[in-house]
Amino acid sequence: xxxxxxxEVMFNNVILVLRGVSLHVDPDCIxxxxxxxxxxxxxxxxxxxxxxxxxxGEVTEGTIEFEGKDLTxxxxxxxxxxxxxxxxxxxxxxxxxxxxxxxxxxxxxKKGRSTINEDLDIIYxxxxxxxxxxxxxxxxxxxxxxxxxxxxxALMSRPKLILLDEPSMGLxxxxxxxxxxIIKMIHRxxxxxxxxxxxxxxxxLDIANYGYVMENGRIVLDGTQKDLKENEDVxxxxxxxxxxxxxxxxxxxxxxxxxxxxx
Amino acid sequence: xxELFQAIASGLMVGSLYSLIGxxxxxxYKSTRVFNFAQGGLLMVGAYLAWSxxxxxxxxxxxxxxxxxxxxxxxxxxxxRFGMRRMIGxxxxxxxxxxxxxxxxxDGVVTLxxxxxxxxxxxxxxxxxxxxxxxxxxxxxxxxxxxxxMVVITVFILFFQYSRWGLDMRAVAEDHQAAMCMxxxxxxxxxxxxxxxAVLAYIGGVLLGSINGVSTSLHHIASNCFPVxxxxxxxxxxxxxxxxxxxxxLEYLSGLYLDPIVGASTREIAPYCILVxxxxxxxxxxxxxxxxxxI
Numbered sequence: 001x002x003x004x005x006x007x008e009v010m011f012n013n014v015i016l017v018l019r020g021v022s023l024h025v026d027p028d029c030i031x032x033x034x035x036x037x038x039x040x041x042x043x044x045x046x047x048x049x050x051x052x053x054x055x056x057g058e059v060t061e062g063t064i065e066f067e068g069k070d071l072t073x074x075x076x077x078x079x080x081x082x083x084x085x086x087x088x089x090x091x092x093x094x095x096x097x098x099x100x101x102x103x104x105x106x107x108x109x110k111k112g113r114s115t116i117n118e119d120l121d122i123i124y125x126x127x128x129x130x131x132x133x134x135x136x137x138x139x140x141x142x143x144x145x146x147x148x149x150x151x152x153x154a155l156m157s158r159p160k161l162i163l164l165d166e167p168s169m170g171l172x173x174x175x176x177x178x179x180x181x182i183i184k185m186i187h188r189x190x191x192x193x194x195x196x197x198x199x200x201x202x203x204x205l206d207i208a209n210y211g212y213v214m215e216n217g218r219i220v221l222d223g224t225q226k227d228l229k230e231n232e233d234v235x236x237x238x239x240x241x242x243x244x245x246x247x248x249x250x251x252x253x254x255x256x257x258x259x260x261x262x263x
Numbered sequence: 264x265x266e267l268f269q270a271i272a273s274g275l276m277v278g279s280l281y282s283l284i285g286x287x288x289x290x291x292y293k294s295t296r297v298f299n300f301a302q303g304g305l306l307m308v309g310a311y312l313a314w315s316x317x318x319x320x321x322x323x324x325x326x327x328x329x330x331x332x333x334x335x336x337x338x339x340x341x342x343x344r345f346g347m348r349r350m351i352g353x354x355x356x357x358x359x360x361x362x363x364x365x366x367x368x369x370d371g372v373v374t375l376x377x378x379x380x381x382x383x384x385x386x387x388x389x390x391x392x393x394x395x396x397x398x399x400x401x402x403x404x405x406x407x408x409x410x411x412x413m414v415v416i417t418v419f420i421l422f423f424q425y426s427r428w429g430l431d432m433r434a435v436a437e438d439h440q441a442a443m444c445m446x447x448x449x450x451x452x453x454x455x456x457x458x459x460x461a462v463l464a465y466i467g468g469v470l471l472g473s474i475n476g477v478s479t480s481l482h483h484i485a486s487n488c489f490p491v492x493x494x495x496x497x498x499x500x501x502x503x504x505x506x507x508x509x510x511x512x513l514e515y516l517s518g519l520y521l522d523p524i525v526g527a528s529t530r531e532i533a534p535y536c537i538l539v540x541x542x543x544x545x546x547x548x549x550x551x552x553x554x555x556x557x558i
Contacts, residue, residue, distance in 0.1 A: 051440055054351060080446035088444060094437035095555045097430075105434040108427075109446025139555030157446060 001027045001193055002048070002084070002161055007062035009040075009047050011055065017043045019217040020062065025161065030187055030194045032204040034238055035214035041197040042089055044214070045163045048195075049086040050076040066161070080109035083160035089197075090169065091150040095139030099130055102138050102149050106156030116156075123152040126182055144175040151179075155186065161193045168200045176200065180207055201238035205229055213238070265398050270515040276405035278511020279412035280470060285488040285495065285503045286416060287463035293423065293498045294432035294456040296355050301342075301362045302464055303482030304369030309335050309465030310472035310481055311373055314383050324388045331465060339461030343454045351439065351449055366482075373479060383477040385469075408470050415463070416504050423500065432456060436498070490534040494541055496551025506549060510534040 002025040009018040018040050025031045033041050046052045047059055048071060064071040071079055085106075094102050103123060107116050124131040127148040133141060138149055147167055154162055167183065168176040184207045187194055198204035205211060211228045213221040221231065228234050284306060291299045312334050316327035346365055350358045377383070389407060393400045423429035435442045435452045443449055464485075471481060491510050495502030510533075517533040547553050 049444060051443065054440060054443070075448075076443040077446045077448045080444060085446075086444045088441055092438050092441040094434045094441065096437060096552045097433060101430060101433075104427075105430060105442070105447065106445050108431065137555070153445065 001025055001067060002195070003063075003065045004044070004048070005063045005065075007044075007047060007064060008060045009043055009052060009057055010060045011052075011057040017057070017217055018047065021214070021217070021219055022062075023212050023219060023222070025193050025195050026210075027160070027193050028191050029210065030184075030196060030208045032201075032208035032211040033195060033197045033214060034199075034201050034204060034211060034234075037199075039214040040217040041214055042165055043217075045086055045165055045195070045197060047072075048163060049079050049084060050074060051086065051088075077109070080157065080159075083109075083157075084163065085109060085154040085157055085159040085161075086163040087150050087154045087165060087167070089165040091143075091146045093138040093141075093146050093149055093153075095137070097138055098135050099138050099141065099145075099149055100134040102153050103130075103156050106153035109157035109159070115158075119156050119158070123155055126155075126186060127152055143170050144172070144179070147171065147175075147179055148182075151183070151186075155190070155192075158190075159192060161195065164194055164196045166197055166199060168198060168203060176203060183207060201234070266519060268397070268399050270519045271512055272399045272401055273405070274512030274515035275508055276401060276409050276511070277514065278508040279409045279504075280467065280474075280507075281488050281491045281510055282504045282507025283408070283412040283415060283463065283470070284467040284485050285491040285507055286419065286500065287460040287467070288488065288492045289495070289498060289500060289503045290419065290463065291456050291460045292436075292492075293500075294436050294452055295347075295358070296436050297347075297358045297362060298497075299362045299460065300359070301365035301369060302460065302488070303485030304366045304373075305335075305338065305342075305461050305464035306468040306471070306485045307373055307479065307481045308338060308369055308468070309461075310468035310477045311377050311383075313465070313469045313472065314385060314477050315377075317386055318383070324386065328469065331469065332462065335461045335465035336458050339458035340454060342461070343457040347453050347457065348450060351453070370479075370482070379479065381478070383472075385473050385477070389473055402474075404470070404474050408474075411466065411470065412504070412507075415466070416500060420500050428455065487531075487534065490538040494534075494538050494548055496548025498552060499548070499550035502548060502550030509537070513537055 004021055004023050007018055007021045008016065010016050021040070021044055033044065035041050043052065048064055050071065052058065059072045066082060066084055069082065094105060100120070103120060104116065107119060129145060130148055130152060133145060138146065141149065151167065164183070167179050171179065180203050183194065186192060196204055196208060205225055205228055208225055210224055211222065212219050213234065221234070223231065284302065288299050288302045291297055309331060313327060313331035316322050316330045317324060320327070322330065342365060346361050347358065350361060389404045391402055391404060393402055394406060423433060431447045432452050432455065434445070434447055435449055439449055468481065471484060475484070491506045492503060494510065495506035513533045514530045517529045521529040541549065
């Protein structure tokens with residue numbers, strides 16, 4: 001469905017951020033993209049939706065294809081109309097608009113407007129709390145509520161693929177669980193493919209079918225949910241799970257430092 | 264007592280013209296977060312173009328006005344296409360600087376084509392007959408200005424609140440990138456905002472020109488609208504209406520009561536004094552949206 005082939009992204013003609021990223025997302029699939037800060041996860045998403053163009057970035061090599069169409073040449077709004085919607089990091093609501101107005105803007109990516117009210121009801125079904133808040137100013141909602149609006153806004157256009165950038169950012173553990181439960185539910189009911197960028201590796205791998213690990217602008221590891229969960233490095237660096245309860249010595253720490261980078 | 268009523272009535276009329284001109288700035292700010300310093304320039308070009316179509320091309324007045332309107336739309340389009348579009352996604356401050364450059368450019372172009380110090384007068388198309396109402400004398404021009412402003416402002420309030428285009432424009436003002444991700448075309452919104460604003464500037468320019476005559480000082484009159492826009496709160500349409508009326512009335516009242524005491528013209532500074540006072544109490548203006556910050 002979505003296919004990135006050896007994508008290189010350069011900012012300002014000097015800073016090479018992605019050094020040959022290849023990944024694919026199958027329809028009806030949740031794919032997790034993991035990695036430390038600065039690994040290039042968000043840039044990968046922005047290069048798919050073309051947002052990097054507004055930040056003086058460009059795809060210098062490789063192809064990005066969605067259902068056979070080349071996305072690198074399309075404008076962001078056109079890509080949204082093709083059915084690829086990015087939920088940006090940090091929620092990015094239209095703060096002074098009401099919750100419902102935010103959701104209505106989300107419907108702009110869809111051709112035809114007859115189903116807006118129907119879609120609103122569906123969103124309020126997923127996010128019960130938003131129904132009570134529909135006339136509240138979005139900027140004054142709590143973090144969790146804002147994340148709900150942000151995801152709901154993306155769903156309004158009935159996208160084929162949602163790019164979710166750190167939905168757990170700044171939320172309480174309880175709210176994170178809730179958001180992930182809803183993401184999973186949306187995926188199951190709507191058959192929407194999801195490309196999920198997360199720092200919270202255990203949560204992400206719980207719902208994902210497939211995962212990629214990024215570092216320094218490259219994909220260093222990929223595998224199915226099960227493979228990654230059992231991979232020693234992923235367990236150690238992203239889930240903090242190895243050697244639990246065992247005695248640690250400085251030698252282990254050194255070993256950890258040496259093995260921290262794959263490439 | 265009649266003097267007071269006369270001052271208030273005249274102030275209302277002139278103030279509504281400020282509101283109309285200020286509305287152009289508000290529309291651009293509301294949809295793109297750019298403060299358009301070139302509004303006075305756009306207004307001046309509109310006024311000059313209308314004069315050229317009437318006098319130099321010798322068109323009948325209605326045809327000249329329509330030609331002027333079309334050129335205003337064209338100018339708005341040009342400004343967006345060649346000035347603003349390349350700046351999408353750049354810091355807002357750079358876009359604001361572009362409008363300053365545009366103002367300088369328009370000043371130069373107007374001087375180039377129409378000369379520096381001439382004072383042009385439209386052929387009479389609004390009869391200047393005074394109208395007397397309850398002992399208050401008003402010119403027909405002023406009344407037309409007032410009515411036009413009220414109609415235009417009502418239309419825009421409804422447009423921004425209820426139409427899907429208005430919603431798009433407000434969304435773009437909040438966050439360019441997020442709006443793009445939602446499939447809103449920033450280019451279309453920018454074009455709409457600038458065309459609307461150029462048309463408003465044109466209407467303002469023709470009305471102002473028919474009252475004061477056309478000269479290069481027109482954009483100074485237009486810059487009187489900056490305090491109006493700030494007082495109203497930059498993005499509020501009802502705000503710009505009320506602020507315009509307040510400033511208009513204050514100008515006339517200070518002319519009536521303060522001038523004899525001070526012994527000089529206080530009209531020019533009265534709006535700024537009020538602006539400072541109001542902004543001290545309400546930093547976002549009378550009807551501005553407070554910035555929402557989460558801590």
